Amino acid sequence: MLRWLYPGMKVKRWLLLALLGLVMILGGIIFFLGFGPMAELTVMIYYFTRELPSLFWRIMGLAMLSLGLFFLGMGLRQMVHSLFEVLLPDSDSGLADVIFNKRVLEKGPKIVVIGGGTGLSILLRGIKEYTNNITAIVTVSDDGGSSGKLRDEMGILPPGDIRNCLVALADAEPLMQSLFQYRFSQGENLNGHSFGNLFIAAMTKISGDFETAINHSSKVLAVRGKVIPSTLTSSTLMAEYEDGDVGAGESNIPLAKKPIRRVFLQPDNCQPHPVALKEIQEADIIVLGPGSLYTSIVPPLLIEGISEAIQKTQAVKIYVCNVMTQPGETDGYTASKHLQVLKEHAGTSIADYAVVNNKVISSKAAQKYKSEDSYQVVVDLPELHKNGITVIEGPLVEEEPLVRHDPDKLARVIMEIALKVNGSKDNLLRWFMPHRST
Numbered sequence: 001m002l003r004w005l006y007p008g009m010k011v012k013r014w015l016l017l018a019l020l021g022l023v024m025i026l027g028g029i030i031f032f033l034g035f036g037p038m039a040e041l042t043v044m045i046y047y048f049t050r051e052l053p054s055l056f057w058r059i060m061g062l063a064m065l066s067l068g069l070f071f072l073g074m075g076l077r078q079m080v081h082s083l084f085e086v087l088l089p090d091s092d093s094g095l096a097d098v099i100f101n102k103r104v105l106e107k108g109p110k111i112v113v114i115g116g117g118t119g120l121s122i123l124l125r126g127i128k129e130y131t132n133n134i135t136a137i138v139t140v141s142d143d144g145g146s147s148g149k150l151r152d153e154m155g156i157l158p159p160g161d162i163r164n165c166l167v168a169l170a171d172a173e174p175l176m177q178s179l180f181q182y183r184f185s186q187g188e189n190l191n192g193h194s195f196g197n198l199f200i201a202a203m204t205k206i207s208g209d210f211e212t213a214i215n216h217s218s219k220v221l222a223v224r225g226k227v228i229p230s231t232l233t234s235s236t237l238m239a240e241y242e243d244g245d246v247g248a249g250e251s252n253i254p255l256a257k258k259p260i261r262r263v264f265l266q267p268d269n270c271q272p273h274p275v276a277l278k279e280i281q282e283a284d285i286i287v288l289g290p291g292s293l294y295t296s297i298v299p300p301l302l303i304e305g306i307s308e309a310i311q312k313t314q315a316v317k318i319y320v321c322n323v324m325t326q327p328g329e330t331d332g333y334t335a336s337k338h339l340q341v342l343k344e345h346a347g348t349s350i351a352d353y354a355v356v357n358n359k360v361i362s363s364k365a366a367q368k369y370k371s372e373d374s375y376q377v378v379v380d381l382p383e384l385h386k387n388g389i390t391v392i393e394g395p396l397v398e399e400e401p402l403v404r405h406d407p408d409k410l411a412r413v414i415m416e417i418a419l420k421v422n423g424s425k426d427n428l429l430r431w432f433m434p435h436r437s438t
Contacts, residue, residue, distance in 0.1 A: 018075030024068030119291030126411025134225030144251030254328030
């Protein structure tokens with residue numbers, strides 16, 4: 001306690017000002033009451049004040065009361081501000097934002113998102129503005145780029161999609177987020193690697209396992225919620241094409257440019273991350289997608305127990321359909337075809353809602369994607385309704401620099417479904433939704 005009195009703490013002056021305000025408030029109340037209680041106790045005060053009119057003391061009391069309230073408010077405000085500057089010196093958020101994030105968002109719905117790639121991180125950036133109770137169950141079958149190199153050379157699970165999700169959920173300053181996403185463009189051994197991937201790889205070797213490395217990285221980035229791999233087993237994603245050929249490796253599967261019959265994992269007995277099943281069981285909402293259908297969303301469903309857990313949970317299941325088809329993977333796929341693929345690989349329908357974009361992209365963007373054999377996904381409503389799926393449509397895309405889901409608009413749709421389903425149980429969310437800008 002004595003340390004609060006040390007020089008340079010920048011707290012004592014404001015504490016004294018607040019105490020002075022309290023004394024003046026008490027004095028103001030006494031003056032306003034006309035010294036009635038004090039007259040019998042303090043003869044001197046009574047002697048010097050008995051000739052003055054009572055109106056004078058009432059005015060004096062109100063003045064002291066007002067000044068005391070000002071001093072008290074100023075002292076407390078500056079004291080809190082001084083402490084806030086020390087505890088969060090680089091924070092761009094105000095004190096109200098920090099308290100809001102810690103107190104209000106902690107009461108938000110429990111949301112589990114499943115998938116990988118850029119689509120998952122886009123969804124997470126929007127969702128974290130409504131709740132801190134987020135668990136991202138991330139695909140770990142990537143074998144290309146920086147992740148693939150680290151997987152082959154260091155024998156660790158691919159960190160790329162994990163890194164993207166950590167950054168998406170981060171509360172750390174923008175500089176730290178940019179650092180984790182920085183990709184080296186020079187150096188024989190560094191070229192193509194992202195700093196975040198190297199950080200997670202180094203942390204894996206220091207801590208002894210991939211899971212602990214993710215936990216430490218989450219603390220560095222002040223992540224809201226949890227990011228966990230769908231499995232801790234190293235596996236290879238395989239594809240069987242319609243012509244019977246088989247392809248190996250997530251990055252290689254689309255390169256064959258052939259219709260896919262099914263995908264599967266080797267080994268085929270990959271065990272789920274133990275926390276994944278628990279989070280699915282306790283979730284209020286489970287979101288699949290957006291993301292690459294065969295290489296990001298389906299792989300976690302192939303892990304033992306995950307599809308069954310999703311089927312059994314009472315959570316609302318939502319599938320977010322991609323905006324564009326993916327060359328070599330979903331060529332010509334409609335929205336209902338995407339859902340059909342999920343059903344075939346999960347063994348049963350695991351979606352109550354399908355969220356689809358109904359905004360037609362610009363001709364400029366369409367032409368650009370056409371040159372890459374990618375087209376806007378056709379939303380075939382009659383087929384979707386045949387499957388007993390509730391379809392939620394909306395203009396959910398942004399086109400710069402790429403055609404992607406708008407994280408704010410997509411998150412708001414997810415929250416509106418949560419409000420619709422949970423009703424009065426989410427009174428906080430009911431108040432929060434109209435007040436949240438998009």
